Amino acid sequence: MSASVRRAVRPAMPWAERLPAPPRQHLEDDLQRSVVAFLRLALPPDAVHFAIPNGGKRHPREAARMVGLGLVSGIPDICVIHRGRVAFIELKAKRGVMSAAQKEMTRRLLYCGAEVCLCRSVEEVEAALREACVPLRASVA
Numbered sequence: 001m002s003a004s005v006r007r008a009v010r011p012a013m014p015w016a017e018r019l020p021a022p023p024r025q026h027l028e029d030d031l032q033r034s035v036v037a038f039l040r041l042a043l044p045p046d047a048v049h050f051a052i053p054n055g056g057k058r059h060p061r062e063a064a065r066m067v068g069l070g071l072v073s074g075i076p077d078i079c080v081i082h083r084g085r086v087a088f089i090e091l092k093a094k095r096g097v098m099s100a101a102q103k104e105m106t107r108r109l110l111y112c113g114a115e116v117c118l119c120r121s122v123e124e125v126e127a128a129l130r131e132a133c134v135p136l137r138a139s140v141a
Helices: 014-018 027-042 060-068 100-111 122-131
Strands: 047-051 078-082 085-091 115-119
Touching: 027 047, 027 078, 027 085, 027 122, 085 100, 085 122, 100 115, 115 122
Parallel strands: 085 115
Antiparallel strands: 047 078, 078 085
C-alpha cells in the first residue's frame, strides 16, 4: 500500500507581484546636503570645505579606475580647512555605524593631527566645529 503525500500548495498572490518596492531612503545624503548648506553660510571667508564622494555603488571597472586615481576607503564625508587646521566630518544617519575601514582611517587621521568627528545632525556639526576652534558666522539655533 503506497500512501501519497500531498504537499500543501500556497495559493498564488497576484497582488504581491504588483507591490512597488519601498522608496529608498537617502538619509545620509539629505543630512550631507543640509550640512553643506550650513557650512556655506557659517564658515568664515578664510575657510574651505569640500565633500569627498567615496560612497555609492560603482561598476568594478570604474572602482578600479578610481582606486588607481587615489581613492582610499574610509575617508570621511566632508573636509573643512581653516588657517592650517584640518577637520574631517563623517556623517551618519541616526542608526548608521562606521565601517571597519572608516574606523581605521579615523585612527590614522587622528594620529596625523587632524580633527575627526562623527556627526548625526547639523547641530552636532556646528558643535564639533566650534570645539575645533573654527569660528562660525551662523548658528543652527
